[in-house]
Amino acid sequence: MAKRIDVTDLDIYYGAFKAVEGVTFSVEPRSVTALIGPSGCGKSTVLRTLNRMHEVIPGAYADGSVLLDGEDVYGSDVDPVNVRRTIGMVFQRPNPFPTMSIKDNVLAGLKLQSGRRPKSEMETVVERSLRGANLWDEVKDRLDRPGASLSGGQQQRLCIARAIAVEPQVLLMDEPCSALDPISTLAIEDLIEELKERYTIVIVTHNMQQAARVSDTTAFFNLAGVGKPGRLIEIAATQVMFSNPTQQATEDYISGRFG
Template identity: 60%
Template sequence: MTTAPEVNSLIPTYTDAPATDVVHVRGGSLNAVGVSAWFGSNKVLEKVSLEMPANTVTALIGPSGCGKSTFLRILNRMHELVPSAKLSGQVLLDGDDIYDPGHRITETRKRIGMVFQKPNPFPAMSIADNVTAGLKLTGTKIGKSDREALIERSLTRAGLWKEVKDRLKEPGSALSGGQQQRLCIARSLAVEPEVLLMDEPCSALDPTSTRRVEETIHEIKDQVTVVIVTHNMQQAARVSQQCAFFLAQLGTPGDIVEAGPTTEIFGNPRDPRTEDYVNGRFG
């Protein structure tokens, strides 16, 4: 375990952070070790290892079909929802393997939240109920005033509070696409995850909504570790501190070509393929 000292040095100290409201001020560190993945007999990831330090934003970039979404879904055990899906390797959350049989899947998914490509609020629930859906689903009891505070805090963190504070009882499906996606972010944040995975969260959004989501990522990374898959190179450069470039050669499983600080990946890539990709020469 070489990660521990580095991780600790990356944890920012928040003397000026508001002491109230915030339940935990630090995200978890994720570490994937030798992760391979299959769909049936088709291998899609080959021994991928990546450290995702606490309280940083890690962007996963690469052309379509290189396995980055699969990798992301392995990080909170969504991969196994596909019946034929298999995997090997370890995913360590603060040093504990989330695939250890002793860990409950539901607890892992609660600690590692996910925002999906297509906004997916629960259409039959109101905006407020959508925010607290995670508590209800995990059987977490909460008092009425705590609930209202949590709704406001989560929506504020997702940058949606001002727009919806007067219409919390309206159905979540009445919002625009960009607002729905921020509602989904608020819903994920409401269960106080240590890590938030985002699978191309802006690919279905207009530029203004995209900017709002990126601002949200900036604001929440102090409390949550973020891993984001994106096809948008500028977005990766804007929001992330660390970047991993995935590539799958024709007929071979996907792998990380290069990973490191975002400034390095974009400014001074070691691998020529990375350079070609970040400069838009292929993919």
């Protein structure tokens, strides 16, 4: 199910502006990789290039290679729509479809891929996905209520359920907890721990403790200055990164002596 990702020499541009330069790293299947770094260092941009979501922004393009189990995500015969069906994404702000019920939100991606299926199968998927997102017990009696009626943390778990309903190979999370309170954050972190049994997870976070808690590998991004492209400074096992980083910049950032 889970696949590995190999990024080689990736440059990312927004029009003429080079946002990210020379990024090379690998993500092991069934692991959690955290991307950390100051604002504007390009970590979210890198995350979005993994499923070609950056292409949604006019003028954005990437140069370099992103391989999913050896298959080039940017190959000429690759449909970005299929890439996004294979690599799911969870956003910073919970974004359930407000006009859909909880159930329809979970099924949204599935209906795109295969149209209508037998009702029993749909219900199985809804329950499995909501259980997978640790939300089932809280919403099982109100699956027809609007998704927007849930609390922020529940909405975010609903978005995770929606993403895993289509059984993706990889799950990308762009600061999934930054809009949530500490209790909801804890719920999501526990969930990430469970999800990595089945999925390859890449998470962008501003929260150092979160990176230390949930990730196996940590990548630190930095930029030389405003208007300069972001770079990958260091990537290593999370324990090593937080106890014994090789780069001074990493240590400064992690210990809060930054800037």
